[in-house]
Amino acid sequence: MANQKSTFSTIMMKILVWRIRHVSDNNFMMVTAGLIGLLAGLAAVVLKSTVHIIIQYLELNHTLFSFDYFYLGYPLLGILLTVVASKYIFKEGLGHGITQILYAISKNSSVIRKTRMYSRMVTSAITVGFGGSVGLEAPIVVTGSAIGSNLSRLFHLGYKKRTVLLGCGAAGAISAIFNSPVTGVIFAMEVILTEVKISRFIPLLIASVCGQLVALVLLGEDILFSFTLTETFIAKETGYYVLFGAVCGIISLYFTRMMYVFEGSIEKLKNDFGRAAVGGISLALIILTFPPIYGEGYETIKSLLQGTSSDIFHNSFFDHLSDSQASIIVFLFFILLVKPIATALTIGAGGSGGIFAPSLFMGGLSGYVFSSTSNSILNTSLSTSNFTLVGMCGVMSGVLHAPLTAIFLIAEITSGYVLFVPLMLVSAISFSTISYFEKHSIYTKRLIETGDLIQYDKDQIVLSLIDLKKIVEKDLLIIHPEANLDDLVKLVMKSNRNIFPVVNDQKELQGIVTLDDIREMMFDDDSRKNVIIKTIMQKPPASVSPQEKMQSVMNKFEVTQAWNLPVIDNGEYVGFISKSRIFNAYRKKLIRQTAE
Template identity: 50%
Template sequence: MKLSGILHRLLVWRIKHINTRDFVLILSVFIGIFSGFAAVILKTLIHYIHIFLDNAVESQGLNYLYLAFPIVGILLTVIYTQVFLDGKLGRGVSNILYEISKKASIVRRDKMYSHLISSSLTVGFGGSVGLEAPIVVTGSAIGSNLGNAMHLDAKKRQLLIGCGAAAAISAIFNAPIAGVLFALEILLVNLSVPSFIPLMIASVFGHLVSKLFLGEEILFYFLIKDNFLIGDVPYFIILGIVTGLLGLFFTRIIFSIENRAKSFTQPYMKAIIGGLSLGILIFIFPPLYGEGYYAIKAILSESPSRLLENSLFISFYSNQWMVLLFIVSLVFIKVFATSFTVGAGGNGGIFAPSLFIGALSGFSVARIFNLLKLDINLSESNFTLVGMAGVCAAMLRAPLTAIFLIAEITSGYELFVPIMLVSAIAYITASYFEPHSLYTKRLAIKGELLTQDKDKTVLSNLKIEKMIETDLSLVPIETKLGELTEIVAKSKRNIFPVINENEELLGIILLDDIREIMFKPTMYDKVKVRELMHAPPATILFEDNMDLVMKKFERTEAWNLPVIKDGKYVGFLSKSNIFSRYRRLLIKETQD
């Protein structure tokens, strides 16, 4: 029996015996398991690539090979993308947000595996990015495609995308609560309370799978040694401001470099230039190699001097101020290393870099005050952990995710108060200067962002191409009044677009414009259309988003406006038709 036949029988049986709500719960279990396995596969691939490359360096004794590894990794990623994916990888969480907003939560099938391959090549060979975004995309694709295969609607597919993302974060960090909160804060902005259950189920199963195969220590694991002291609050406030500004700096730099990288039309040349730039940075600052969790572990183990190993600055190993200067330099250079990796064509996310920057900045703030000998002794490990939450909250605009992620990886809530404080201050600081995260900034510029404002969400889901009215009678520019009268007699509309031989819109004629002369036969051959037509109040471009369309209607107070595509007339948009579709979609959106 063919697979499609089996699937059809399964669907028929499901409809008869299992309601949709319970079926989604069952699917969330499978999505959690599959996403957990995806995380295990990705971490295992990275692990063995690192072992292979480290052995090659040790056997040859050539440390400068690390200069070449990033170029190789990014080139392999670009080759894979160009050859097998036609250059369309669809990177990052922003792409998933776009597919939720504009593609009815349908994620391309190849994303269930393409991001595992491409990110393992990028990060395995030293790309200075994280694995969290690729695994979130993979989990989201698993959820979307499973929902699509089971003929679920767009809203249920969106929920299953959230399940995949929650399970992915849960599996990669060993943090099931953070996984659920990530899905809620980043992907599912309009989720109802009953929908929490599938997210929790998927997150738990993703966590169990990763724990079964990878054990307790996934990325890093730390037990809090020092208690939180009330007297440290002023310094945590300073840390909140610092991490907020760093998150803002990271967001703007990476956005700027990615935009500049788009000017390169040759993907392979871009990969070589970006990979070489990254390789040079890694050669000078080895902790930039890969995800950077080694550096965080060194800081938390109270061995910050280890970051100077295998670097050109090893002679300053015992100089505390020089070690501090090296770490502060890493904070800022990491921003450029991540930007070069992504801009050159590598695949990875900003989650791990935000934790790297947060950890090193938190340590730096505490170490500066301790070295100044101000009769205080700040816990550098506590500030390291809290700093991670601060930058994460500022960059991702997901403070709850940041708070519970750090709480879960430390196996306790001793630092809950300072983590909340710093995350809130960092979030407020970054939001004051930049309203959108790196995930949402690109979509917001294009008007494609799904927001918590239900009106805007529904409006963004309206499609211009589905509302264009083409039943208006066209009038050639050389038409005379007599011929126009015949056209009017056969038309059911009172607007008449005037076009030339190239189907370009030259103007419009309203029935009111000719009402007084259309019954005067003596003028039929004397008056031409070009003398009667006038410009429309505004024109709508086919690529305009609905927010811009409604602004044009509001500004002109018109009820009908022409639509232009590639310079040619294609039809009219009616405000009443938009309102009618808006109402139907709003009713559908509010139904659970």
């Protein structure tokens, strides 16, 4: 094994040397981006095909009383299998995958674990294939991003190039799974990278196109979701779209808040299998009442778009109500209320999936309910298919805080730009509405609250990259509080610092003595023998923890006007942190951040 690793390292070194001599950095980035796009596209094809195989296999079961009661146990079994795989095979946590990507970019130099190049494919295939109420998009984005991160590490590329190629993996994955190359590029720029630069745009474009080509070659038109528009946009209906945009914002807010509440509640159960059992059983009861919640939900959206809305009652207790339009509207309304709970239970219980598909599902149902209700009550003639599609855009824009991604996704999967005006209008209003209540998306909120992700503030971004533990000064000579001034003078002769921490036997900082405090006494023999250190020491104005965020540390420097502050870890003295050391580290990080 050691010989094989040595041989591989030797071969890679020769390749890297040849590359540096014969291929420019820009050209190499283009080639690598294309390769990553191909691999991400292949991963998307494999994942989608695997899920279809699992679904087809599970459909080969017996029915009892014309109802597939086996379906009730599938989500529970899928979550349990996912927990086993993540806990014992891959040994990694799941949660919101895109959140983990953003954390890797912000705090881990865009380094993603190698196992995530395939682990999310396995776990999400099990969860979604067995009926978990989540989507495949986030897991495949994690897979593509991990491919980009690890391939760039293999080629020894730096942080900035590694981040771009990580985004290329995400772009290729989205492009392949939706057959939408423009959406892939915009998603990577809007959600993953959050910065628009031409130097980033070209590799993303190449990766996205390559991802789509793989999907077209291997799957043809068999993509995750598509629809051909049959009705046009009518300008006089603009007022309804404006109102509907606000409705989408409110529904996005409801989805987001319910996700926080129920996901947080079930995560309070510390036992992994107990949590999986509770979540799986609860999900089964929801599916028993509302069968369309089973799985991703794209089949339900297709039924609404194709005018076969009565199909949503299939296998439900309310099948006898399928002939009533009012019953369909009420049934869909209750599904809207319950869907976020089902998604939160699936993810919180240990399932693997994302909120991409649930947000599209919620949006589609919202559009159908809104237009059908208006047609029934106000006697309008709104297009239910158009509002269903525009609703998908509106809710996705609000939930993901990604209006451009939502607009181009619906435009591309409908193979035209007929609805471009209402898509832009509803997306903008929905995003503005939810932004009033929730400034950050589900992906970023927790990271921003913990200080692990800082957006748009360059100063704070650079500060967040500084590791306090690495710049703590530990060369200060300490003195015991019961020592006399003569002992301290001896330390002064050895030290090149003018601060002396006073530390007791329990390694607790009692105070500090500066050279200015003893300057007049240190040449007086009586004072040197009789003055005890604890009588002349002073308390530091503040202290910091090794785990503290740099922004908090700088705030303490600002408030105290100090130049040095002690670092205390669980009550024990560690060292000192100085402004000069922070400024020096800040300068180095800034140079690295701005270097192209």
